[in-house]
Amino acid sequence: MRDISSEGPTTANFIRTIVERDRRSGKWGERIATRFPPEPNGYLHIGHAKSICLNFGIARDYGGACHLRLDDTNPEKESAEYVAAIIDAVRWLGFSWHQAGIEHLYYASDYYETLYRCAEILVERGHAYVDSQSPEAIRANRGTLTEPGIASPYRTRAPEENLALLRRMRAGEFREGEHVLRAKIDMASPNLNLRDPVLYRIRYAHHYRTSEAWCIYPMYDYSHCISDALEHITHSLCTLEFEDHRPLYDWILESLADAGVFKRPLPQQIEFARLNLSHTVMSKRKLAQ
Template identity: 55%
Template sequence: MTEEKKTNTPETEEVAESRNFILNFIDEDIAEGGQFQGMTVHTRFPPEPNGYLHIGHCKALTIDFGTAERYNGLCNLRMDDTNPTKEDKEFVEAIKQDIHWLGFDWGDRFFYGSDYFEEDYRQAVLLIKKGLAYVCQLTPEEFKANRGDIGIPAVSPYRDRPVEESLDLFARMRAGEFPNGAMTLRAKIDLASGNFNMRDPVIYRINHMSHHRQGNKWCIYPMYDFAHPIQDALEGITHSLCSLEFEAHRPLYNWVIENCELPAHPRQIEFARLGIDHTVMSKRKLRKLVEENYVSGWDDPRMPTLCGLRRRGYTAAAIRSFCERIGVAKSPNTIEYGFLEHCLREDLNAHAERTMAVLHPVKLTVTNYPEGKSETFTVENNPTDPAQGTHEITFSRHLWIEEEDFMEVPVPKYKRLTPGGFECRLKGAYLVTCTGCVKDESGRVVEVLCEYDPNSSGGDPADGRKVKGATLHWVDAANCMDAEVRLYDNLFSDEQPDGPDKDFLTCLNPESLTVLTGCKVEPEMRKVAAEFDKKENRTGVNAPTFQFMRMGYFCLDNRDSSAEHLVFNRSVSLKDSFKK
């Protein structure tokens, strides 16, 4: 078994590229004397439409489409729908949407594996006629019992069945004469092979089930290891890039190419799957989370699905940067989730508009500010990019601030509001000094009292004195909007929930979602939400994202939010926990 490595260090694009062994192979293939000299590099991405794409698929996407882009080549999108059991048109459309969202395009090269069923069948018949395939009547239990072991060959009493008999039975299999499991078609290779994939593998099985595109036309279906190389060759694929578990299947891939009558000989190259800590990416496990209501759906912002990440506020640019910077490895490795967050934080820091929101509000009354008066201040949208402009905020006697920005009895080195404490700056407005507080019957602080310096408009004192207190965010109680804010954390508290001898459900983080209500946001958020409400395909795009000053990066929820009911998801915190 290959040892899995933990990777903590992000790479520059140059370093990641230098260790991309796939590019080295392709360079050799297209060089003078190479297998594909003078040919266009042609790859494909072949997802099975039985679930939603997740961050692991995104690595394969980036490799398949990115490699083609690098060589000015082509990349096909092919739905691997050879297994009718769990395939659905819903997943087909979701996969196409996610790929386009990431910025990749397959042009006019969109295919279904099921488009090739007739050709798959024809090639199987050719193998039978060549004496390279036969119909086997071992039951699944007998097949397993006769599989052999290391040094012990497999056995099939049907291996020497006459060609004409196999042709007849295979035609009758197609006609639907036999029940599921009664017969299979097996390639005739080597029952004693040390590679068990070559021990006369099954290449067709009976499955009386309606297909999402073909309906009831077929009741026999090709196995992936047989159909895939045929489809690659028919589409003119030069490099079939796939994950590491197919390395042991490569001899079978090549055997099918060499023994069928096909126009091309693609080269299969394997790379390690992407592993991320605190995450599971098995479709079976993700489906269990959805179907048993551990999450709200496939697009729950805690899920590693692309629709879930998008809903949480992850951008296509951040995800592509992540996939490009982790490089392409031959050995299994696990990346810190913190690095994915790091890539998002970099992107949002450059592009997200700054705004103020109070998540745990307590009223702040400026006692020497006239009742009924209001002022407007202009604040920058993004200090890292002046081109993003400014927006206006209003200031009046009654404001909202964070509960934690006031302490009646302060701890040492506390620099926020406290009676008789440091003068503090209200972001973009005035300097204030706390004079006291008001409590309810239970002793809880319900209002903080302060006085402002009229000569500190914009937060700068006229006399130039140094402000020793903190700069605080706030919103105007006169016109702010209420909002629901959802704070997300890792879905799993265990670093390796997919580890051996673990029940991943016992690793769930009970504090992965905290819902706050009664939060206060700037009034422009309603206008932003109203514009987003007009979008036809809300869940297929990123909702507007903001940096809530001092709080983190947040986006409108692309499913639940509306102008009447604002809902924000925390995409990522301000603090970068990644070990650089």
Template identity: 55%
Template sequence: MSSNTPSSPAKNNPAAPAEASEQKVSNFLRQVIEKDLEQGTYSQRHWAGTPGDAAHHAAGPLDPAKIRTRFPPEPNGYLHIGHAKSICLNFGLARDYGGVCHMRFDDTNPEKEDTEYVNSILDAVQWLGFGWEANGQSHLFQASDYFDFMYRAAEYLITAGHAYVDEQTAEQMRAARGDFGKPGVDSPFRSRTPAENLARFREMRDGKHEDGSMVLRAKIDMASPNINLRDPAIYRIRRATHHNTGDTWC
């Protein structure tokens, strides 16, 4: 090389500054969000201020949040590194795109959950630098606050013919569900009328039957290749004191 050949400053000087424009961090989630925002996919979405069905939200004003995410832990233990990743992802995306992240507890299993874990999780979220207050409103929710709403949804499924009360034992249901190579078999209680199912479901609610004696199952498809869709149980009878609702629901 001749002495007058231009050379690269970066190669000869490790301390040379990088390019002024840094590459923007992206991933498939950010790409989906940015596409939706650009196209106004949810620009006419309404938010009533609390969780609810479509009619509930339609009655509310236009949603002031550009996006809504959620961190939905079950308060049955202390958080680990995977939870920290989810916290940073969901709260971080809401922060970056002018949205709101819901701090929403999945507290539907009273036998394993405790207020101690609820408080520990809230402390961890704040320790990582996030919160659930936005637009002058708290977005801290617990599934147990909406047990009444969930119960009404279950009755709707029953009356629409999409759920039924099954009185088989757990062993009988397991055997009838089949496996990956064999389709399931319909429960002998699957053909009950909506009126019969509704009456029994209300008896379940009122504590008139023993724990484990019957369950409410979604009527989906006992031959589905996805075993999780073979009429999964959606309500059980289980007498256990809940950390938030006490003994209101059995």
């Protein structure tokens, strides 16, 4: 098999143009850091190969590091078996997450305590609140592409009350679905991802790494951007379905930077087109079946 990981730079594309512009401006100095962050909830398919080659290839060509991070925030669907399969797939393609003697293999679950502390900071600053509506009511009140959402009756809770409720959520005092933590952004935003998205939900489930240590779990959109910032990622490369999620990615990091948690510049999300092939299984769920 040809070792595609050792080949030199390829023809310029818009992502390389951004990286080279940032290097010329000194935005990140000479440092480049990307990441490949699959959720360990299934086996990788050929579509993931494009993301693997792009993220590891950009890091390689510019003398940077690409982190392999397992975004394991959904305990009901994740397992060590999928982690091993993902690691094997990246190695099979010829890439390594070792750089300058450092093993850049990470898990979102490594950051659970920090993610929770960031949630408390958002609550304290009035940027997040505990919503006690039912999941059905939250969905119904989200609105549509043509109609704004309806604000939760719990949106005006005082930060002190929200903080007390969040801590009780973590302590396991409530049932699943009884409360969630939501960002307080804009229920009338044309972007549905900004209509007070859920940041944390209650789940009494066994996690393959943390066992029963936690009963509240962060949503992917919340944990992903913070994990990028904690790892000092410079260019967060993802597929186009996350384009509408970028304003939320930026809002979370900007809010935490304003609170002094992170320093600017913050990771930059850049979207690229997915790889699709006809007559080929392109779904982790279908592969698992």
